[in-house]
Amino acid sequence: MLRQWYILAIIVLIYLPVSIDATVLHVAIPTLNQELQLSNNQMLWVMDIYSLMMVGLILPMGALGERIGYKRLMLTGALIFGLSSLFAAFSTSANMLILARAVLAGGAAMIIPATLAGLRHAFPDEKKRNFALGLWVVAGGGGAAFGPLIGGILLEHYHWGSIFLINIPIIVCVMLTGYYILPSQQINRNKVINxxxxxxxxxxxxxxxxxxxxxxxxxxxxxxxxxxxxxxxxxxxxxxxxxxxQPLIDLELFSYKPIKIGFLISIFTMVALVGFELLIAQELQYVHGYTPLQAGLFILPFMLAVSVSGIFSSVLINRFGVRKVSLIGLICCAIAFIGLAGTNFSTQQYQGWLWMILLGFWVEATFLASTSAIISASPVEKATAAGSIEGMSYELGTGFGVAIFGLLVSYFYSSKLKISAWMSTEHFELAKGSIGETIQTLSLLDPALSPAIREMANAAFLSAHQYVLYLSSVTLIILTIFVFLYWSDEKAESE
Missing domain, CATH: 1.10.287 (Helix Hairpins)
Known part of the structure; x- marks a missing residue:
């Protein structure tokens, strides 16, 4: 009886660094730009290669676990995750760090299905299993939500590589205890891995x-x-x-309307959550002069709202249904983006926190409603396949959130940056891609020009940030109208 709680402790412990690594770099962008001289495209690859790689890798790993056993899958994934964390911590170039993050994703893609399988085997009693799954969800959501704060604390006192080195003690502990405590499972050598x-x-x-x-x-x-x-x-x-x-993705599930719409909503909500976190971390540090720790603390109300939402969202979903919660959530997120676009974070901190709380609570509630729609609408015999689709939507949204928000900010920033008259064409080409590249270019120019160029760069970034938030709000409003019209009947939830 006691052994199953030891197993739960191991599972939660190994899942924490996997979830933290999805967002821990958000406050590290200025530091990485300075240390590794990242271009805007390199910065985006460092951020989103982790999630984009997991989109394809996480799907066959469940089948691999059935073939070699989930204990072996978890320990192998932990080993890969630990070695790639070391590689990332001591990277000396952008390409090294991107490669390390890609390998990290491989280890994480093994760990996630192994942890879920471990819970299923360790807790045959449904009530205890639901409690264990709740802790698993808290570890995942909490790790991702508090990743920027953890990154800020480490960057305040240590080298940037420390955000990866903290994984090592956890990995060592899991591998030593897991080897002796995790039970072996039956294996299916005929399972197709794809x-x-x-x-x-x-x-x-x-x-x-x-x-x-x-x-x-x-x-x-x-x-x-x-x-x-x-x-x-x-x-x-x-x-x-x-x-x-035996397909990798069961496309027949998309014949169910709630699954189609839930998949779409899930991607958009994750794009909004990750994209906003990425932009606000840059604005606070580049424009307002916050340290990584101060930026992480400033975003804390947003992180807390995301975490608290997980507790109350199930009550709202049970009371009003997934469709109504999704519609309310999308509208509230759109309103929050409009409010954030008009907020000056230097002078209107409380207003900014209010909008962040609104966004954090409802973006998570909307995501959970879409997840519930996907899982509930799928036939019982296809629950695992539906879970794969839900996991894929999460990773796609996370990866595309970084890419889309990062590219849009870069586009609007370049169009608003009026510094071409202050430097040569060669230097302007180096500087125009992002505010990070502009700051890097300052070292090549006359120091007397730095204050004026920095002020124009800040103004261009604030304008770009505002445009992106307004565009995001309009996109969510269009999605709300689409969901309202296309998913118009509550009975669709049970189709």
Whole structure:
């Protein structure tokens, strides 16, 4: 009896660094830009390669666990996660860090399905299992929500590599205790893993995202060819899934209206959550001069609202249904973005916190409602496949949140930056991509010009941030109208 709680402790412990690493870098961008001289595109890859890689890798890992046993899957994933954390901590270039984050995603993709399988095996009693799953959700949501604060605390006192080194003691503890405490499971050597499909999906996503990022900076035939290749690979992947007896993604589930809409809402809410966190961390440090720790503390009301929402959202969903909660949540998020766009965080801190609390609470409530729609609408025999779709939507939203918000800010920032007359064409090309690149370029110019250029860069970034938030609000309003019209009947939840 006591052993199952030891197993739960191991599972929660290993899941924490996986969830923290999804957001811990948000407050580290200025530090990384300074230390590694990142371009805007490199910065975005460092941030979102973790989630984008997991989109394709996490799906076949459940099957791999059935084939080799979930204990072995978890310990292997922990080992990969630990070694790649070391590699990331001591990276000396942007490409090294991007590669390390990609390998981190491989380890994380093994750990997540292994932890869920471990809970299922360790807690046969439904009530105890629900309690254990609740703690698992708290570890995941809390880790992701408080990642920026943890990053800020570490960056305040230690080298930036410490945000990865904190994973090492956890990994060592899990591997030592897990080896002796985690039970062995029955294995199915005939289980199809679909690694080829996972690689195809991952390549399709990465090529499309690469083309999107490159095209925003310089569009040419090569970029177009890469983007079309990604689209064709994605189309071929979908065609293959329809034909296979054991597909990586069960596309038949998308015939259920709540699953289709829930998948869409889940992606958009995660884009909003991650994208906002990314932008506010940059604004606080670049424009308002906050340290990483101060930035993490300033965002704390947003993090707390996300965490608290998980407690109350289930009550709201049970009372009003997933459709109504989704609609209310989308509208509240749109209103919060409008409020945040008009807030000066230097002089209107309390107003900013109020809008952040509104956004944090309802973006998480909307995400949980969409998750409930996906899981509840799926047939019992396809619950695992529905869970894979939900996990995929989470990672897609996280990855695209960084990419979309980062690219939009870069576009609006470049269009608003009026410093070309203050420097040569060569220096302006280096400086115009992002506020981080502008600050890097200051070291190449006359120091007397720095204050004026910095002031114009701050103004351009604030304007870009405002445009992106307004655009996000309009997008969510359009999505709300679509959901209201297309998902108009509560009976759709049970279709």
């Amino acid at each position: 690694i080829a499909d996972a690689v195809l999906l991952t390549c399709a996503i990465l090529l499309m995202v690469y083309a999107l990022k490159a095209g925003m900076k310089h569009f040419d035939f090569t970029v177009l060819l890469i983007g079309l290749t990604g689209l064709l690979m994605g189309a071929y992947f979908l065609r293959q899934q329809r034909r296979k007896a």
